[in-house]
Amino acid sequence: MRSINVLFLAFILPLAAQDFLDPLVVTATRTETPAKTAAYSSELFSSRDFQENTVRTLPDALRYTPGVLVQKTAHGHGSPFIRGFTGRQNLLLIDGVRFNNSTFRGGPVQYWNTVDPYSFDRFELIRSQGSVLYGSDAAGGTLNAFTKFADFENEVVGQVFSRGSAYYEYRSNGRGSHIGRVETQTGVGGKFGLHLGISMKEFGDIEDSSVGLMRGTGYPEEAIDARIDYAFSSQTKLTLVHQYLNQDNVSRWHSTFNNPGWIHGNQVTAPGTFITRDIDQERSLTYFRIAHENERADAPIRSLTATFSYQTSSESEFQNRKVGDRRYQTNDTNTTGIDLELTSNLAGGSLVYGLDYYHDSVDSYGARDIGAGFAFDPSNRPLADDSTYDLLGAYAQYIRPFGEKFELTTGVRYTYARAELGKNFISAANPNASASDSWDDISASVRGTYRINDEWLVFGGVSQAFRAPNLNDLSGNVTSRSGTPAAGSLTVEPEEFTTVEVGVRKDSGNYGFSAAVYYTDISNQITSVLTALAPNSPTVTTNGSDGYIYGIELEGFYKLADQWTLSGFASWQEGCIKTPVFIGGPEQEEYLSRLLPLSGSVALRWDHVEKPLWIEGRIFASAEADKLSSRDRGDIQRIPTGGTPAYAAVSLRAGYNPTENIQLTAALENLLDDDYRLHGSGQNEPGFNAIFGVKYLW
Numbered sequence: 001m002r003s004i005n006v007l008f009l010a011f012i013l014p015l016a017a018q019d020f021l022d023p024l025v026v027t028a029t030r031t032e033t034p035a036k037t038a039a040y041s042s043e044l045f046s047s048r049d050f051q052e053n054t055v056r057t058l059p060d061a062l063r064y065t066p067g068v069l070v071q072k073t074a075h076g077h078g079s080p081f082i083r084g085f086t087g088r089q090n091l092l093l094i095d096g097v098r099f100n101n102s103t104f105r106g107g108p109v110q111y112w113n114t115v116d117p118y119s120f121d122r123f124e125l126i127r128s129q130g131s132v133l134y135g136s137d138a139a140g141g142t143l144n145a146f147t148k149f150a151d152f153e154n155e156v157v158g159q160v161f162s163r164g165s166a167y168y169e170y171r172s173n174g175r176g177s178h179i180g181r182v183e184t185q186t187g188v189g190g191k192f193g194l195h196l197g198i199s200m201k202e203f204g205d206i207e208d209s210s211v212g213l214m215r216g217t218g219y220p221e222e223a224i225d226a227r228i229d230y231a232f233s234s235q236t237k238l239t240l241v242h243q244y245l246n247q248d249n250v251s252r253w254h255s256t257f258n259n260p261g262w263i264h265g266n267q268v269t270a271p272g273t274f275i276t277r278d279i280d281q282e283r284s285l286t287y288f289r290i291a292h293e294n295e296r297a298d299a300p301i302r303s304l305t306a307t308f309s310y311q312t313s314s315e316s317e318f319q320n321r322k323v324g325d326r327r328y329q330t331n332d333t334n335t336t337g338i339d340l341e342l343t344s345n346l347a348g349g350s351l352v353y354g355l356d357y358y359h360d361s362v363d364s365y366g367a368r369d370i371g372a373g374f375a376f377d378p379s380n381r382p383l384a385d386d387s388t389y390d391l392l393g394a395y396a397q398y399i400r401p402f403g404e405k406f407e408l409t410t411g412v413r414y415t416y417a418r419a420e421l422g423k424n425f426i427s428a429a430n431p432n433a434s435a436s437d438s439w440d441d442i443s444a445s446v447r448g449t450y451r452i453n454d455e456w457l458v459f460g461g462v463s464q465a466f467r468a469p470n471l472n473d474l475s476g477n478v479t480s481r482s483g484t485p486a487a488g489s490l491t492v493e494p495e496e497f498t499t500v501e502v503g504v505r506k507d508s509g510n511y512g513f514s515a516a517v518y519y520t521d522i523s524n525q526i527t528s529v530l531t532a533l534a535p536n537s538p539t540v541t542t543n544g545s546d547g548y549i550y551g552i553e554l555e556g557f558y559k560l561a562d563q564w565t566l567s568g569f570a571s572w573q574e575g576c577i578k579t580p581v582f583i584g585g586p587e588q589e590e591y592l593s594r595l596l597p598l599s600g601s602v603a604l605r606w607d608h609v610e611k612p613l614w615i616e617g618r619i620f621a622s623a624e625a626d627k628l629s630s631r632d633r634g635d636i637q638r639i640p641t642g643g644t645p646a647y648a649a650v651s652l653r654a655g656y657n658p659t660e661n662i663q664l665t666a667a668l669e670n671l672l673d674d675d676y677r678l679h680g681s682g683q684n685e686p687g688f689n690a691i692f693g694v695k696y697l698w
Helices: 002-012 047-052 471-475 630-634
Strands: 042-046 068-074 077-082 091-094 120-127 141-147 160-171 177-188 192-203 206-208 212-214 219-231 236-251 262-264 267-269 276-293 303-322 325-346 349-369 387-402 406-424 433-451 456-467 477-480 484-487 495-507 511-523 526-530 539-543 547-559 564-580 587-591 599-607 613-622 647-659 662-669 689-697
Touching: 042 047, 047 120, 047 647, 047 662, 387 471, 406 471, 526 564, 587 630
Parallel strands: 091 141, 484 539
Antiparallel strands: 042 120, 068 077, 120 141, 160 177, 160 689, 177 192, 192 219, 206 212, 219 236, 236 276, 262 267, 276 303, 303 325, 325 349, 349 387, 387 406, 406 433, 433 456, 456 495, 477 484, 495 511, 511 547, 526 539, 547 564, 564 587, 564 599, 599 613, 613 647, 647 662, 662 689
């Protein structure tokens, strides 16, 4: 009953969470647009929000966002479900550079956890954006992460500047966790700027009031980031960025003996069965960008941006399933990218157009020890070895105002994808089969805004998303869910999505409100299906039939007084998909996996009138998640029998700056020490947790 009451409050007080200013959003249109006038549902959060909300990972930063379910396979493997989609069906960009690659698996995966949130200045999440601007994958949403920089253009021209900061954070829960970050910026005002940063994290094992200490949930992480910006002139700028991150021994805790199972009333999860299941991850990104703006109003090309990028990623998994059965898998991916973007004035409107191309080169290796030591085993490769994947796109988007009230945004993209599988395991007699295939598509989008008056704006439209089969769809060979073998298939076809959305926003200064309803039609969604109706039957990738998901999202804020602000959000969704019961079997219509239950949050914040002091209390709640797919019901180590229980988590946060150079933050999370789990996760959230942070600036 407590959870229902909280959710009722969240619906009658739908509110915005982080920042009540009117920032610009770039990701929605590839041009700077005020967030409150964008034709898309968007969410923006900054590095300040990370510090105040004691964010641990990038997926955690999306937790207080309507329409998003943050699932955690492990405490180091978070995967947001955005409007019902996750993994390779959401697109992550870093400064507009595509982060997704062709090895991304379906379902909840850990890739977004390999992005250090402390290395970014701000994030923009655009829900149901579609494929027109950024290409394949953006069915649920597009998250664009913008790197920190020296901001030399706002310094005194010709003057040398230097500044920096050091941050330390301690988390008391379990065996304790430590986060450290040092960064510095220097340069010459108006000419160039250099940013350098390093993050060191040692996450300890977490515990809660039911399971107790969850041994093996901790892990170490190191990350570095650097950025150089150089202005050749006021119109032409060069940017060079490099990032590197490494994680070791991130345990898929739910699969191991460390997981004793969880009992919450009559809802139960099964214990783990593996001795060890650890993943090491390493990634880097380097890109070079040249951007030019033409100040002439009649110039045929107003701006031109060219970006060349190179990324590496390495993922290794060690499984000690039982005595006499140890397995090792690894894959290395190198990605080269080119992105060309231009803008022009056209017939009273603005045209954004360009092309992008990404090439993946993948090496894959598998080994197995059945008692005589590790030996190469081609049947255990996670992907086809010596493979490549090419993704090419050309796009155009036209924005045209009609009078002072209406603005229309239309766009189209052509996509071409090609996969070349070098050594794909088919059978012991054919362990290195080669194969190739290609696909193409035309996606479109029509969006618009209508300004009723100075305070009210209506927005909406139709957006298409397209995703061609990737290397994992075609040749994947991994362990999914609660230890089920999952294999790819060479016969899968592209999946397509069409989203219709209508929303409204109101901003009166003292309060703001937004609401959006959406419906996404799903065609040929790629999913895993049992090979047979038998115990411990493996799954294989195939296309489902038609499906849909729809939902509602509400958010806003209200200034109760000069010092008091009430904020929050609420969201709900429903969705079904038709898939075969087993390969070659009859179809069944069932719920989409991991549907977001009725969820919401209410926060009350007090800011001192004169001093840099604030205090915020928050209740974050979810109804019972009992709308389960057959795959959810079979995921017995993560999803309890009958569904994930309802919960209401209470937290208290505060911040104070005793001097201009010192910033203090503190948080008391899960004040009531409840045992609860985010739907679909592999472990419970921490019990009571005291967090203390200090930042020194120079």
